[in-house]
Amino acid sequence: MKILIYLIFVLLTSSQYSFAVIKRHDIPAKNYEVAKPPEYLVDMPHEGHGVLIAPQWIVTVAHTIFYDYTGKTIKVGNENYEIAKVVIHSGYTKPDESLFKGDSKPLMNFFKKRDDIALVKLSSNVDDIMPIKLYEGDNEQGKTITVHGRGATGNGLIGEVAETKKLRTMNIFQNVIEVADGNWLSFKFDSPSNALNLEGMHGSGDSGGSSVIIENNRSYLVGLSSWQSWNGDLSLFKGGLYETNAYQVRISSYFKWINTVIKSN
Template identity: 60%
Template sequence: MKICVFLFLSFLSLCTNAVVKRHDIPPEKYVLEKGPEYLIDMPHEGHGVLIDPQWVVTVAHTIFYDYVEKNLKIGSKTYQIEKVHIPPDYTEPSKNLLIGDLAPLMSFFKSRSDIALIKLTSPVSDVEPVNMYTGENEVGEIITVYGRGATGNGLAGEDPDTKSLRVMNQFQNIVESAEGNWIAFTFNKPENALPLEGMHGSGDSGGASVIFQGGTPFLVGLSSWQLGHGDISTFKGGLYGTIAYQVRVSNYRDWILRVMGS
C-alpha cells in the first residue's frame, strides 16, 4: 500500500499543476481575490474552462472517475454534467512507467492527447465563455495562467502542504515552443524572467492559459505536466529551469467543434 501511495503522489506531482512563483517577489503579488468566471473547479481537483454556454474543456487526467451527473459550480449557479468526451488516444500510464527513470514516462505524456470535453445538461446563463485562440502563432506570446493549487518558489520547488489552501493565483510566462499537441515554456531565474514569472505544479491541472488581444482573453492552453529528468523518486516540481507543457488548444479546435456539433 505504501508503494502504491508513493507512486500515485509522484505521478500527481508530475502531471497536475500549481502556481510556483519567483523567490524574489512577494507571493501575494501573484494572488487574485477572484479568478476569471470562465475558470471552473472540477469535482475532485483541477480546473475546467467554459468555452461555450453548454461546454467545458479540461485535461483528461482530471477525470478521476465517471463524472456524469456530477455538479459544477459556474458563476452563481450549479450545473450537472451530462457527458464527458475523451479522445481515444488518451490512456493512463502503466505502473512500470511510475518507477525508475523518468524518460519513458515523459515520452508517454508527450504522445497522448490530454484533453476532455464536458457537456452540461443545460446552458450557463450568467457567465461569458472565453474565446478559443484560433491562430497558430503562439511562440513568443505572453500567457497568463490561473490556478488554485499548491504554491512554492523556483529555489525550493512546490510545497504540497499548501495545496489544501485553495488560493487563487496567476502567473505569466512566454511560449517557447508550439508543436502538435503542446505549447511549452521554461520557468526562468529572476534575471531572465517576467515580473510575475511562474509555472504550474500540483493541483491546477486544466487551468486556463490565455493571451490578451485588445483586452480580450483567448484560451491558448490548459496546464498539464512538467518535464522531469532522472529517477522519479527524486523528482522535485517547480524548480527554476523546469519546462512546463500545456495542452495546445488550437491543435484540438477541429475535434472540439466536431464533438460540440455532434
C-alpha cells in the first residue's frame, strides 16, 4: 500500500507498456519519446531525478533522498561526480504509517503541508553543462509546462502499470498549470477532448523530474514532480487516471531558500 500511494506523480507509458510517462491513450507512444534528455536533468541514486541549477548544485524533491548520499557518485552528463553534501529542507517530514490507511484526506493534507525539496552539493563544478535558470515569478498559472521523467508507464484509461517502472525509458509530457498556490503548482490530467497533444502526468519513479517553461527563447525551471491527489479510500488508489490532479514543488516559492543554502555552503 505505501509504495502504491507514494508513487507521487504522473506516469510515463505506451500502449504496450514499452514507453514511459502516463499519457493519452489515443496518441502514439512514440510521440512522447525523447531521444536525448536535457543535460541539466540528472538521475538520482536508486530512482527519481534532480536538476542541475548551478555548477555545483542539484535540486530535487526530498523524498528521493532515501538515506545520506554523501560520498556516493552521481552522473551528470557523461561524468561521475561525488556528492559532497545533501541539504534537506527543515520543513520536510516523513508520513506516519497510519496515514496510508483509510480515507485519503489526512495523507493528502500531510503532503500539501510539507516542504518536499532538497539540494545536493557536488564535490566539484560541472563545467561542460549549462545549468537551467530558476523561475522567480509568481505568475505560473495558465502556463504550459514540459516535464521529463523515466518512471512507470500507463495511460489515462488504465492508469499506472507499476511493473513498467523498471524500463526507465525517458519521455516527456505537457500540461497546463491550473493552480499556483503557496509551495505548490498543480495541474489536471485532462481526457482527450480537453487535452494538449502531449497531455500527461508524472508517475512512480518520476519524482524530482523537471517542469520547464520557455520564455524569450530561454528555459526556466518552474517545478519538480512530487505527488498526485486521490479522493476516497486509499485501498482503491490507482495512479495516472484521467481527471486526476498532480502536484509539483513550486520553485519560485523556494527561490530564496535555494539561494541562501548555496551561498552559505
